[in-house]
Amino acid sequence: MxxxxxxxxxxxxxxxxxxxxxxxxxxxxxxxxxxxxxxxxxxxxxxxxxxxxxxxxxxxxxxxxxxxxxxxxxxxxxxxxxxxxxxxxxxxxxxxxxxxxxxxxxxxxxxxxxxxxxxxxxxxxxxxxEQFKLQLMLIWGTFLFISLFTLLLTSRQTKKIQYGAKLIEELPSFTFHSIQKSKLKGEFKPLAAAIESCQHNLKAEIDKLNESNEKLSRAAFQDPITGFGTRAKFTEKLNDICSPNSQQFGVLAMVKATELGAINQLHGREAGDDYLTRIANHIRKSLVKSPNAYCYRISTADFALILPDVTLKDGTSIIEQVKNAFDDYQQSLGTDSVAYIGLCPYLQDSDPVSLMTLADTAVSIAQTLGPNSVHVLQKLTGDELFGDSRWKVAIDDIVKRKAIKFYAQPIRPCRNDVESYRELLSRFYNDQGKFLPTATVIAMAERHGMSEELDKLVILKTLSMLNETPSMSGLFGINISASSANQENFVAWLKNVLGRQRHLAARLVFEVNESGMQTNLSATYHFINEAHSVGARVSIERFGLGFTSFKFFKDVRPDFIKLDGSYTQGINSDSHNQFFVKMIIDIARKLTIRVIATGVENQEEKLAMEHLLMDGLQGYYIAKPTPLLTVSNSEKPQLVL
Structure with a gap:
């Protein structure tokens, strides 16, 4: 046709x-x-x-x-x-x-x-x-006649093609029919001969294929290094659990072995294979109490774990055991991390593509949270519509439209002689005005090398807001990525912008993740020194997760450190945690560094942190993030270093 x-x-x-x-x-x-x-x-x-x-x-x-x-x-x-x-x-x-x-x-x-x-x-x-009318009738009458004649010929040819196509379609099911050569005569005789020959050859090969099928399956569907199933087996299983007639539910986990490239480069491929084998063994040991779990190696450095008939809460506990095993392995491996894990649930009628996108996004976010982190995305919220290849376009659109709104979460000082600040939380929205998940946007920006563009947007938007709203007083914290802070070009740009607006720079506190800053201490020192030179301050967030955290006290001297929320959880009953936090506070105070507790969720945690003489508290129990314009201007922070 x-x-x-x-x-x-x-x-x-x-x-x-x-x-x-x-x-x-x-x-x-x-x-x-x-x-x-x-x-x-x-x-x-x-x-x-x-x-x-x-x-x-x-x-x-x-x-x-x-x-x-x-x-x-x-x-x-x-x-x-x-x-x-x-x-x-x-x-x-x-x-x-x-x-x-x-x-x-x-x-x-x-x-x-x-x-x-x-x-x-x-x-x-x-x-x-009148002559022109007659000529038109003759021309288009001829056209109509030719078209009808061609349509009749085409219809006749189509029936023959459909008959031949039906015979070909039935070949994979090994359904062989005698060919009615009267339907495939004339110019279609070569097609009839080819189909007949194909049927004969297929019949001859069926027995050979059946004999070698089992051996080929084992070789094709088992990874020789890890012993896990291959991507083909994973795809088959994924389609099974997502089929419309499936009554299955469970948890899908993606594991990204991020150190493979560095190990291959420094120690050779044998060391890289040993690294993958060790990861596979740790996964097996951690899943020993989950005999129904399925493990696959789906690409060079990516693994997929399917935990059937497991709730998200139980699945998270199981995966935490895998993370603990990775933490132990990291001690002997001597790298910054071992692998990152993304976790999401699956239910009946889940879409395979959306499910994989969700799991892949979760592991991407986990890579920004510290060594061997686990991140959970609990449900599909529309984020899966932005596949990995489309996130770059989405982030570029955010930057062009300056599509950002701010929420603010205050930090409550614990003493009258301590001035704190309000943390600005960026919310990004699409061209329809719907908010996108912030953590996902930031993670994908890092993946596509667009962190600097996003950070510049946040900084310029904040400066514009403060300049246009003189009534908005106090200090404001801005989150920027460690990758931007470690770039000399970005730091030079930041100094140039703030140097021309020192009255605003003095009201800014730049919050940077500790794990990212530890990768390059000299760059971290340069960033903090340049920020101080224009009057701005620096806060190191998620402090205490790395093994070299105390280098910040000695070398880089930030203005604030924000303890990771894990130190706050259960601190009222954990004496070891109390001792460690108290030690951090004592050292920081001698260096005039303010210490802020995050993740304060209840009164017991608040009282315990106040008893340890914390400088400031932040968390949902203290104050939830609210749209910036609804934050009272009278809520002024009360002291600075």
């Missing part, structure tokens, strides 16, 4: 060209007659140039030789001699006539007046129009 459509398009083009040529010929005939009439009229009216009589007499005289669409004689001396007949605008109800617009105007000055006419070619025009 596609060929038929192309053929029809070709025919239409040809007949349109014929129509245009016919029209052009008839148009030329009309133009030729118009020129002849105008020439005759010009010669005739020249003899009347001394006319001094009545305009009606002049019309009757000229009307014997010419046809007029419009005639008007205006006498300069006696208006009674003026005469008008006809219409300037030609009206014709015949649609075809409108294609040949005849316009032959001529204006002549006479002795006592002015003559203005529009000539008509009369019956000649009607004859040409």
């Amino acid at each position: 596609t060929s038929f459509r192309y053929y029809q398009l070709f025919l239409v083009s040809i007949f349109c060209v014929l129509t245009f040529i016919t029209y052009s010929i008839n148009r030329a005939d009309i133009d030729k007659h118009s020129e002849e009439v105008l020439a005759q009229y010009t010669a005739s009216i020249a003899a009347k140039s001394i006319w001094q009589g009545d305009g009606k007499d002049l019309y009757q005289d000229l009307d014997q030789q010419f046809s007029f669409q419009f005639f008007q004689y205006i006498d300069s001396n006696d208006s009674d001699n003026s005469y008008t007949k006809g219409q300037l605008l030609f009206k014709n109800n015949d649609i075809t006539s409108n294609f040949f617009d005849v316009d032959i105007p001529y204006t002549q000055s006479l002795t006592n007046g002015r003559l203005q006419v529009k000539l008509s070619i009369g019956n000649t025009f009607l004859e040409i129009v």
Whole structure:
């Protein structure tokens, strides 16, 4: 049918060209007659140039030789001699006539007046129009006949093709029929012979395939390094649990072994294979109490774990055991991390593509949370519509539209001599005004190398807001990525921008994740030093997760440190945690560094942190994030270093 459509398009083009040529010929005939009439009229009216009589007499005289669409004689001396007949605008109800617009105007000055006419070619025009109509009927009648004939031939060919296609479609199911050669004769004989030969050869190969199938399956569906299932087996299982008739539920986990490339480069591929084997062994040991779990290696450095019939809460506990095993392995491996884990639930009728997108996004977010982190995305919220390849476009759109709104969460000081600040939480929205998950946007920005663009947007938006709202007082914390803070170009840009607005720079506190800053202490020191040079402050968030946290006290000297929320959880009953937090506070106070507790969720945690002489508290029990404009301007922080 596609060929038929192309053929029809070709025919239409040809007949349109014929129509245009016919029209052009008839148009030329009309133009030729118009020129002849105008020439005759010009010669005739020249003899009347001394006319001094009545305009009606002049019309009757000229009307014997010419046809007029419009005639008007205006006498300069006696208006009674003026005469008008006809219409300037030609009206014709015949649609075809409108294609040949005849316009032959001529204006002549006479002795006592002015003559203005529009000539008509009369019956000649009607004859040409009728001739054009007949030609059109002949052209498009021929087109209709050819089209109908072609349609009949195409229909006949289509039936033969459909019969051959049906035979071919049944070959994979090994359903063989004797070919009705009467349906595949003429030019389709080679097709009939090919199908018959194919059926014969397939029958001969079936036995051979059945004999070797089991051996090939084992070789194809088991990864030789880890012993896990391959991606093909994972795809099969994923389609099974997501099928419409499936009653299954459970948890899908993605594990990304991020150190494989570095190990291969530094120690060779054997060391890389050993690294993957060790990860697989740790996963097996951690899942020993989950015999129904399925493990797959789905790419070079990615694993997938399916925990059937497990709730998200139980699945999270199981995966935490995997994370603990990775933490132990990291001690001996000597790397910054081992692997990151993303977790999401699946239910009946889950979409495989959306489920994989959700799991992949979860593991991407986990990579920004510290060594061997686990991140859980509990349900599909529309985020899965932005696949990995589309997030770059989405973030670029956010930057271009400056699509950001701020929420604020205050930090409550614990003493009167401590000034704290309000943390600005960025919320990004799409072109429909719907908010996108902030953690996902930031994670994908890092993946696509767009963190600097996003951080610049947040900083410029904050400066603009403070500049345009003088009534908004106090300090404000801005989250920026460690990758931006470690870039010299970004730091130079930041210093240049803040140097021109020092009165605003003095009200900013830049919050940077500790784990990202530890990767390059010299760059961290440079960033903090440059921020201090223009009057801004720096806060290290999620402090205490890394093994080299105390280097910040010695080398980089931030203004604030925000303890990771894990130190707050259960601190009222955990004496070891209390001792560690108290030690951090004592060291920080000697260096005039303020310590802020995060994740304060209840009164017991608040009282315990206050008892440890914490400088400030932040968490949902203290205050929830609210749209910035709803935060009272009277809620001023109360002291700075």
